[in-house]
Amino acid sequence: MQNRIDINADPLVEIRNLRFVRGKRPIFDGVDLDIQRGKVTAIMGPSGTGKTTLLRLIGGQIRPHQGSIKFCGEEVPSLSLRRLYQLRKRMGMLFQSGALLTDINVFDNVAFPLREHTDLPERMVRDLVLMKLQAVGLRGAIDLMPSELSGGMARRVALARAIALDPMMIMYDEPFTGQDPISMGALVQLIRLLNDALGLTSVIVSHDVKETAAIADYIYILSQGKVVEHGSTEDLMKSSSPWVQQFMNGLPDGPVPFHYQAPDYQDDLINLGMEKE
């Protein structure tokens, strides 16, 4: 398949010195990260590191406390609501919880963003819906209700809906969760195939290291507010870095701490004893 990547082009998403805090806890503390056009980029890291938060920052749903987040050269946190709305049409999102609307059929679910965001005549909406469902292999399921779909099929219909408006980029949050090995294999291939065939840029947040590494061109590993490693999938696979080793191989011991950030244990016990007295 023809590869449309222009490696000299600016990154589609450019993040610099990102700082984002929840309460007193810094979720991101000086993160630099690029999403290259045409590529599949994976964001990995231990649970609670802020991977979903990062996607929400890129999508402009939340704002950083410091730093720059550019999409297509535009500073996302500074955009007006109207411009942000337009920009979001160019970003497809497939969230794990991004359920289909249960009281309308597959056709109407995929047609939903087209009817919502465009003035296209119904005839053209129909052609586009058929095209998107064909791309995910579910044209035959057009009349089914969401309750009649398997989990894997529902995820693929959600994918057809996410590409309905021909976005430039699609962000997947845990796309493989809850899938049996066969649907997982199909989804993995589909994400890569759609990326290349539609000239998309894809960002995947996932804990499924093997599946994600199989289709990612580039991987970022986040931990404790920082990018701890990044590189091409090939290079990371060969890396002896303890972060990479621990994360890629799911090792319990390594630089990633088991405990959520907490006050000193001794101090906590002493304080607890004093409170009881």
Ligand SMILES: Nc1ncnc2c1ncn2[C@@H]1O[C@H](COP(=O)(O)OP(=O)(O)OP(=O)(O)O)[C@@H](O)[C@H]1O
């Ligand atoms: N709305 C919120 N209010 C307060 N804290 C939040 C909120 N959403 C997330 N957090 C906190 O921010 C941190 C990052 O959460 P996030 O969901 O981005 O992590 P994650 O890396 O995607 O986790 P996982 O891999 O488990 O899905 C977590 O410590 C979480 O407790």
